[in-house]
Amino acid sequence: MACMFSDEESRPLKQMRRSFECSSFGNTNCSSRERNLAERNRREKMGLRFTALSALLPPSKKRDKASILEEAINHIIHLQNKVDTLEKKMTKTATTKSCCGGGMRSCSNERLLCANTQPSLPLIKAKSYHSEVLISIDHHYDRKNGVLEKIVAIIEKLHLSVDRFSVVNFGDSYLNNITIIAEMGEEYGMSIKEVVNRLHAYCSQNIN
Structure with missing residues (x-):
């Protein structure tokens, strides 16, 4: 036997369905806003870090992110080579002092x-x-x-x-x-x- 609802009885069901749909749509919008905000914060932090890194490098006309990363890598290699050269000099000087000190x-x-x-x-x-x-x-x-x-x-x-x-x-x-x-x-x-x-x-x- 089919169960039938009158208009008055079905009206609360329609309101509940509409309320549930609105609530689900609102949650989706909220999650989207949170993701957008998190992405914007991440980009701001990344931009600040690139700016700080750029300030540590020698002056250059190019200041896009790819150029900054390339210059940073080259600068680190250059500094490492200088450190290696100085360490070799110090070792050589220490050897000379130890050998000729008497x-x-x-x-x-x-x-x-x-x-x-x-x-x-x-x-x-x-x-x-x-x-x-x-x-x-x-x-x-x-x-x-x-x-x-x-x-x-x-x-x-x-x-x-x-x-x-x-x-x-x-x-x-x-x-x-x-x-x-x-x-x-x-x-x-x-x-x-x-x-x-x-x-x-x-x-x-x-x-x-």
Whole structure:
């Protein structure tokens, strides 16, 4: 037997259905607004982060997001290379100090070299540190012959500027040791070995 509703009885059902449909549509609109708001906040945060990243990079005409990311990657690679170079320099300097810290002696990196082929010839030692060169000459020279002036002159011909020196006398007439600290000039381009060899050759031939 079919169940029939009168108009008065079916009216509440229609109102309930309409109310449910409106409520569902309202929830959909609310969810959509929340998603749009969340997306807008995300984009604002992303924009602020790109602006902050752009401020850390070197000046550039291009400031779109792709260019900023590319520049940031290149800048990080550049900084990493600089860090690697500095670490290698620090390691090399520490090795040199550890090896040469006890005075004038041979080093594994050959920054300290000696030339002394015969006992009667001068013993010349030299080492470099950054832009300075330390030279030590051990031999008996008659100081009346202007030995110190001659040695300073030949050193300056090698594009080394004498900063300071010390002399150890033996007796009244002889120089036993000459120690010189010189600064590398702009045109200086030889190795420490070449400096030692040039000084050794000059002293052996011209200074008695």
